[in-house]
Amino acid sequence: MDAKKDTPLASSSPPVIHPLVAPLSYLLGTWRGQGEGGYPTINSFSYGEELHFSHAGNKPVIGYTQKTWKLNSGEPMHAESGYWRPKPDGTIEVVIAQSTGLVEVQKGTYNAQEKVVELQSETVGNASKVREIRRVFELVDGDLRYEVKMATNAVDLQPHLKAALKKL
Template identity: 75%
Template sequence: MENISQPPVQPADAAAVHPGIEPISYLLGTWKGQGEGGFPTINSFSYGEELRFTHHSSRPVIAYTQKTWKLNSGEPMHAESGFWRPKPDGSIEVVIAQSTGLAEVLKGTYNTEEKVIKLQSELVGNASKVKEITRVFRLIGGDLSYEVEMATNSTSLQPHLRASLKKL
């Protein structure tokens, strides 16, 4: 019988970065910090967070995972994962699946000089109330910050989340 198992996955050389992700390769690694959230229909809150961006040098895609927890207890709050695909023309496509069941397809742009990534939802799936999401990521003085805005059936686009993270 022929062996049809996959060859073992070789770890990517830390120095090897696929040319397709080079413009946003500063994201690669693990980031940790704190954030704040709120919305007109909920109470404000603070949270701890970890983002992880990884890739294999043979693919022009970055894998993304995120998790948050309550600062006082460490209890998990939210998690999401997905894939980021930068394009040579400065555009980017991102897909994210959230632990709540919500799925996002986002498109946007990246600016290599300013190290800013702006994303706008093209589709928010499996959401009864959420209609639109924007995400803006910035590298400022070595820290990764982001802002998320959200619109629902009853509210226009409003600030929802913001955080500042340090690379581990």
């Protein structure tokens, strides 16, 4: 410990992966690529995206950040961040706060063998129109692919976003 700052001294070795995070360690790092969005109530669009999954090693938690931008101008579009908490029984709890003010509490499952995470909203807070969000993340041929489905007060569950990202 550094007595002046009361924090651990920097170490040159990488942090140890918590045993509950190990099955999802393939996610750790930065992913970048492109996605497509649409919904019955909006025009279709394309976007650039970067996801970052981090882990400090001492707790069974993965930090998550995401940002998107317009492909033609680089102008920021959306951002969100949160935490993923894998459980020993193959379930996972996720909290996400979006730049729009919307907050998601999701629960789901992960399959470490097939490298698939499936999430469904338990609660969508601070959203006047959104009532449900489902997310599926899957590692396919080295690409992290995801799909997001959304339901609003006016539209039942429909595809909303999909992307393919490469690890940097």
